[in-house]
Amino acid sequence: MLTRRDTMALGLGVAAVAMVPGVASASAVDDAISAFTGGASVTDGGVTISAPEIAENGNTVPIAVDAPGATEILLLAAGNPTPGVAKFGFGEGAATSRAATRIRLGGTQDVVAIAKMSDGSFARGAVEVKVTIGGCGG
Amino acid sequence: MSDVRPRIRLPRSANAGDVIEVKTLISHNMETGLRRDGSGNAIPRQIINRFTCEYAGQMVLDVTMEPAISANPYMEFDVQVDESADFVFTWYDDDGSVYSETQSFEVS
Numbered sequence: 001m002l003t004r005r006d007t008m009a010l011g012l013g014v015a016a017v018a019m020v021p022g023v024a025s026a027s028a029v030d031d032a033i034s035a036f037t038g039g040a041s042v043t044d045g046g047v048t049i050s051a052p053e054i055a056e057n058g059n060t061v062p063i064a065v066d067a068p069g070a071t072e073i074l075l076l077a078a079g080n081p082t083p084g085v086a087k088f089g090f091g092e093g094a095a096t097s098r099a100a101t102r103i104r105l106g107g108t109q110d111v112v113a114i115a116k117m118s119d120g121s122f123a124r125g126a127v128e129v130k131v132t133i134g135g136c137g138g
Numbered sequence: 139m140s141d142v143r144p145r146i147r148l149p150r151s152a153n154a155g156d157v158i159e160v161k162t163l164i165s166h167n168m169e170t171g172l173r174r175d176g177s178g179n180a181i182p183r184q185i186i187n188r189f190t191c192e193y194a195g196q197m198v199l200d201v202t203m204e205p206a207i208s209a210n211p212y213m214e215f216d217v218q219v220d221e222s223a224d225f226v227f228t229w230y231d232d233d234g235s236v237y238s239e240t241q242s243f244e245v246s
Contacts, residue, residue: 059208059209060208060209061208064214077206080206081172082204082205082206084204084206085204085206085207086201086202086203086204086206086207087201087202088199088200088201089197089199089200089201089202090198090199091192091196091197091198091199091200092196092197093191093192093193093194093196093197093198093217093218094198094199094215094216094217095157095216095217095218096157096215096216098215098216099199099201099213099214099215100212100213100214100215101201101207101208101211101212101213101214102207102208102211102212103206103207103208104170104205104206104207104208105206135208
């Protein structure tokens with residue numbers, strides 16, 4: 001049986017592992033996607049990611065996501081220590097389901113976007129970005 | 139953080155019903171929590187974890203941000219302006235601070 005103290009020690013251990021800079025495992029990306037979709041199927045296409053093919057500085061990579069008809073877009077960096085980047089929620093006042101920002105990429109990797117459409121379906125888009133100098137510190 | 143400064147760029151003018159592009163930026167380190175200082179201790183994470191924009195009382199954009207968002211987080215998005223109204227921009231810091239900025243926008 002796990003005591004409260006054991007549970008806390010376990011939690012700390014997990015946190016320590018999670019903090020080691022490295023590369024997110026494929027399962028971390030899948031977990032993040034299924035947490036967002038609730039396990040629903042995701043179709044390819046319908047999401048456009050605009051990013052430079054080659055980013056010289058991984059500390060600030062301009063990225064734009066656009067998914068017409070989406071209410072939410074989850075943006076993930078598959079090769080970062082943790083895959084989460086941002087979740088965009090588009091409200092009633094939004095004219096388009098488009099947003100642009102700047103992100104950190106630890107190295108050359110796929111950037112993935114999952115869009116939740118207003119009809120409840122999910123769409124996926126991905127683009128590879130080559131990074132010359134990584135931007136995750138450590 | 140005392141050096142946090144929001145900046146907002148709206149078009150100078152627009153007609154009612156136009157779609158305008160809103161650009162925002164806030165000066166902030168966005169410390170990821172992954173870096174270590176000179177003696178090898180982890181530098182604690184401190185980022186802006188949420189940004190929202192409202193126009194005329196309606197939510198436009200609500201973004202949850204992770205440490206992978208660059209320092210001085212920048213956001214660009216589209217709003218349809220049907221009437222003259224206030225934009226309210228809000229940034230939420232890990233340390234509990236909330237930075238808010240209001241700008242009124244006139245349509246012709």
